[in-house]
Amino acid sequence: MTLIRTQYNRRSFLKTSAAAGGGMVLGFSWFAGCQPVSDKITSIPKEWFDINAFLRVADNGLVTIMSPNPEIGQNIKTSMPMIVAEELDVAWKNVIVEQAPLNSDVFTRQVAGGSQSIRQGWQSLRMAGATARRMLVNAAAQQWEVDPSECSVSKGVISNAKGETISFGEIASAAAQLEIPAEVPLKDVKDFKIIGHDTKNVDLENIISGKPLFGLDLKKEGMQYAVVLRPPSFGQKLKSFDDAAARSVNGVNDVIQFGDKVAVLASSTWAAMKGQKALTAEWEQDGRSEDTTYHNEEMLRLLDTPAEEPMREDGNVKKAIAEADQIIERTYQAPFLPHNCLEPMNFYANVTDEKVELIGPIQTPEWTRQRVADLLEREQSEVTIDMTRMGGGFGRRLYGDFALEAAEISSLSKSPVHVVFSREDDMTAGTYRPASKYKFRAAIKDGKMTGYHLTGTGVNMRNSTREKNFPAAAIENYLVESHNLESNITTGAWRAPITNFLAYAEQAFFDEVAQTIDVDAVQFRLDLFAQAKNNPVGELDYDVDKFVGVIKLAAEKAGWGNAKEGSHLGFSAYYSHNTYVAEVAEAVLENGLPKIKKVTCAIDCGIVVNPIAATNQVEGGIIDGIGHAMYGDFVFENGRAKQHNFDKYRMIRIGEVPVIDIHFVKSENDPTGLGEPTLPPAGGAIANAIHAATGERLYSQPFTKATEILG
Amino acid sequence: MANFNLSINGTNHQVDVDPDTPILWVLRDEVDLVGTKYGCGISQCGACTIHLDGQAARSCSVPVSSIGSQKITTIEGFSETKAAKPLLDAWRKHDVPQCGYCQAGQIMNAATLLKNNANPSDEDIDAKMNGNLCRCGTYIRVKAAIKTAATNS
Numbered sequence: 001m002t003l004i005r006t007q008y009n010r011r012s013f014l015k016t017s018a019a020a021g022g023g024m025v026l027g028f029s030w031f032a033g034c035q036p037v038s039d040k041i042t043s044i045p046k047e048w049f050d051i052n053a054f055l056r057v058a059d060n061g062l063v064t065i066m067s068p069n070p071e072i073g074q075n076i077k078t079s080m081p082m083i084v085a086e087e088l089d090v091a092w093k094n095v096i097v098e099q100a101p102l103n104s105d106v107f108t109r110q111v112a113g114g115s116q117s118i119r120q121g122w123q124s125l126r127m128a129g130a131t132a133r134r135m136l137v138n139a140a141a142q143q144w145e146v147d148p149s150e151c152s153v154s155k156g157v158i159s160n161a162k163g164e165t166i167s168f169g170e171i172a173s174a175a176a177q178l179e180i181p182a183e184v185p186l187k188d189v190k191d192f193k194i195i196g197h198d199t200k201n202v203d204l205e206n207i208i209s210g211k212p213l214f215g216l217d218l219k220k221e222g223m224q225y226a227v228v229l230r231p232p233s234f235g236q237k238l239k240s241f242d243d244a245a246a247r248s249v250n251g252v253n254d255v256i257q258f259g260d261k262v263a264v265l266a267s268s269t270w271a272a273m274k275g276q277k278a279l280t281a282e283w284e285q286d287g288r289s290e291d292t293t294y295h296n297e298e299m300l301r302l303l304d305t306p307a308e309e310p311m312r313e314d315g316n317v318k319k320a321i322a323e324a325d326q327i328i329e330r331t332y333q334a335p336f337l338p339h340n341c342l343e344p345m346n347f348y349a350n351v352t353d354e355k356v357e358l359i360g361p362i363q364t365p366e367w368t369r370q371r372v373a374d375l376l377e378r379e380q381s382e383v384t385i386d387m388t389r390m391g392g393g394f395g396r397r398l399y400g401d402f403a404l405e406a407a408e409i410s411s412l413s414k415s416p417v418h419v420v421f422s423r424e425d426d427m428t429a430g431t432y433r434p435a436s437k438y439k440f441r442a443a444i445k446d447g448k449m450t451g452y453h454l455t456g457t458g459v460n461m462r463n464s465t466r467e468k469n470f471p472a473a474a475i476e477n478y479l480v481e482s483h484n485l486e487s488n489i490t491t492g493a494w495r496a497p498i499t500n501f502l503a504y505a506e507q508a509f510f511d512e513v514a515q516t517i518d519v520d521a522v523q524f525r526l527d528l529f530a531q532a533k534n535n536p537v538g539e540l541d542y543d544v545d546k547f548v549g550v551i552k553l554a555a556e557k558a559g560w561g562n563a564k565e566g567s568h569l570g571f572s573a574y575y576s577h578n579t580y581v582a583e584v585a586e587a588v589l590e591n592g593l594p595k596i597k598k599v600t601c602a603i604d605c606g607i608v609v610n611p612i613a614a615t616n617q618v619e620g621g622i623i624d625g626i627g628h629a630m631y632g633d634f635v636f637e638n639g640r641a642k643q644h645n646f647d648k649y650r651m652i653r654i655g656e657v658p659v660i661d662i663h664f665v666k667s668e669n670d671p672t673g674l675g676e677p678t679l680p681p682a683g684g685a686i687a688n689a690i691h692a693a694t695g696e697r698l699y700s701q702p703f704t705k706a707t708e709i710l711g
Numbered sequence: 712m713a714n715f716n717l718s719i720n721g722t723n724h725q726v727d728v729d730p731d732t733p734i735l736w737v738l739r740d741e742v743d744l745v746g747t748k749y750g751c752g753i754s755q756c757g758a759c760t761i762h763l764d765g766q767a768a769r770s771c772s773v774p775v776s777s778i779g780s781q782k783i784t785t786i787e788g789f790s791e792t793k794a795a796k797p798l799l800d801a802w803r804k805h806d807v808p809q810c811g812y813c814q815a816g817q818i819m820n821a822a823t824l825l826k827n828n829a830n831p832s833d834e835d836i837d838a839k840m841n842g843n844l845c846r847c848g849t850y851i852r853v854k855a856a857i858k859t860a861a862t863n864s
């Protein structure tokens with residue numbers, strides 16, 4: 001048991017007993033579809049008592065837990081409340097989860113990004129549950145005139161030594177009046193009853209019955225749909241437009257220019273889309289018009305240019321290279337990628353003189369509120385943001401451009417609007433994963449890698465590397481450099497930024513170096529880790545034991561070194577978002593062509609909060625990694641994206657997915673990230689397995705372009 | 712604009728829309744049935760899958776004028792039927808969704824797969840479900856749930 005200080009400011013505990021009372025709406029699925037389960041409370045509550053910002057308790061014992069962070073499919077709307085419920089000691093079946101709105105006074109870091117929700121929320125979520133539990137116990141103890149230490153709690157019921165019991169519901173009103181304890185105990189990991197147990201997605205019933213949940217499903221009184229025409233190419237601006245045809249479309253109410261964009265407002269989505277297509281516009285050049293070939297040439301030039309300041313330098317790489325018996329140099333390249341959330345970008349805004357109301361799918365509500373306030377020259381306190389469930393995020397919804405558009409159009413049209421991107425808009429007005437290139441050089445001397453030199457470059461990538469990551473600290477002479485290629489094409493975070501490609505390049509390179517010096521690929525890594533452990537070179541920024549732990553576990557589970565006849569294994573391991581992952585891909589040859597049959601994955605992410613959802617994230621990360629490494633291709637010509645929809649942009653489909661075998665390291669450490677870290681190693685694992693099967697190396701994504709290898 | 716009489720989930724609805732309006736948008740914007748999703752608008756993703764007279768159709772690419780007397784079933788209607796139970800139970804068991812956006816389309820397509828083929832092989836599932844994209848990568852669970860449903864129905 002750990003005692004922690006509660007550290008709440010008064011505001012986060014404003015007690016408004018019975019405040020939420022009658023207005024409370026139960027989730028769609030609360031009564032519907034639930035079979036009678038013992039102890040499940042099915043009566044309708046009359047009063048609710050706010051215990052703290054995270055939770056309120058009803059007079060009948062139901063507990064509402066707020067999920068503070070945006071839900072993009074990473075399942076935190078289930079797993080964050082599980083953590084609160086664990087410390088509260090309520091039966092999960094009597095918990096109702098609600099998405100909290102943006103409220104920076106009481107919640108910290110309401111962001112979906114960097115796989116950090118659980119890691120950074122862990123303490124405050126536990127504290128919220130433990131504090132509430134303590135207040136409920138204190139209230140019961142007062143009523144019984146006993147010491148709180150004589151009371152115990154199980155599944156929402158408090159008991160004392162005499163065997164008397166009182167439920168959370170019966171004592172909630174008294175608890176809501178109490179002072180907040182200055183210190184509360186947290187449970188021991190071994191006492192967890194909810195954390196670590198499979199808990200179904202809280203929105204599951206609503207999802208499988210088609211209830212309105214997502215941003216695009218939102219409708220409001222008087223709302224118009226807005227579909228926006230944006231410059232078709234990066235580097236262009238609006239010269240003039242003709243809206244006569246658009247205005248004659250049935251259902252189109254108005255056409256509004258704002259900046260270099262034109263919005264068509266209509267009473268239905270279809271009318272707004274038709275109106276947008278009916279607009280004719282002239283565009284003029286306002287900046288460079290860039291092609292993928294231009295980016296490629298520029299990046300190759302940068303890779304051969306020494307950087308002014310290295311990202312990291314240990315020892316003397318130049319010398320190691322000069323003294324080497326052999327130098328291995330390889331260059332890897334990645335295309336731009338759109339995010340392609342299946343729910344296209346959209347947002348609702350209602351800007352009035354009194355307030356600015358925003359609702360929709362957004363990963364960064366707080367930053368968006370600030371930007372909207374700046375844009376409209378309003379106080380931040382006038383702006384509210386409610387978050388809907390999101391049909392995917394992957395980093396795209398970190399950039400609230402669509403919310404700003406909605407705010408601006410609503411402000412100009414003086415009406416509530418819902419901005420909707422068509423798939424074409426979504427794919428062509430993106431914030432892309434930057435195209436990038438990496439050049440690796442390894443100095444080999446006496447059968448050992450004595451020097452390691454990585455130069456990275458990418459489009460609008462200030463640092464294209466992860467200079468502190470392995471093999472930093474494991475090699476005597478180590479140099480990492482980075483160059484930025486500036487561009488007017490908007491790029492940004494895309495699931496596992498930078499490492500979504502860098503990890504593949506590095507892991508494929510390691511495989512080639514190991515092969516060259518004739519050392520087993522796993523042993524090659526273990527030898528480097530031994531150096532990092534026993535005699536680290538410079539700063540060591542990762543945990544060697546955890547890294548080695550997942551490497552050995554994955555190797556063992558995949559049968560590394562004992563592959564059966566016809567099965568070819570490829571190894572890869574990567575550390576990101578505070579989580580250690582190793583993956584082994586298995587390829588077979590079918591009609592002479594390599595096919596990925598299986599991926600074995602070992603992960604150390606500390607405590608696994610919700611195993612059934614965690615494995616879903618792992619499967620998703622690996623499938624995403626394989627899918628984009630194999631198929632994702634996105635090309636610019638004259639500043640204009642060539643792929644506009646799924647007919648030209650290929651994504652992985654059901655028949656292309658291998659078996660995935662997942663092993664979590666058993667751990668009592670605080671949880672770390674899980675939404676991203678299984679993606680980065682996937683590309684390297686499959687490239688190395690394809691090499692094992694065919695003898696051919698892949699240096700460029702998407703792999704399917706190498707038809708001579710993959711058919 | 713023109714008037715259309717539509718049978719949706721067993722109820723008659725009259726809508727006044729342009730004849731070229733895809734039935735997807737009629738359902739979502741006019742009839743307030745938003746369970747059917749928009750993903751691509753060009754028959755490439757399957758998020759908009761509905762049943763027309765019991766067979767799967769991509770509602771983004773079916774204009775309202777071509778519906779005629781065909782009976783429309785959406786996820787909202789289908790999920791309430793007895794026939795849906797084994798499939799939905801399998802979806803619950805495997806906790807299939809991640810973001811959830813593609814799931815209605817997956818379920819609607821899987822339902823007609825099972826209707827036409829009570830015991831589909833992996834290859835049958837791959838072939839029939841190939842048109843349903845899941846950006847989150849829930850494919851393994853989609854397949855497992857279809858197999859569970861086949862066993863339990």
Ligand code: FES
Binds near residue numbers: 749757760770771
């Ligand atoms: S929206 Fe109909 S198939 Fe994609």
Ligand code: FES
Binds near residue numbers: 392812814846847848
């Ligand atoms: S669950 Fe997100 S697209 Fe399938």
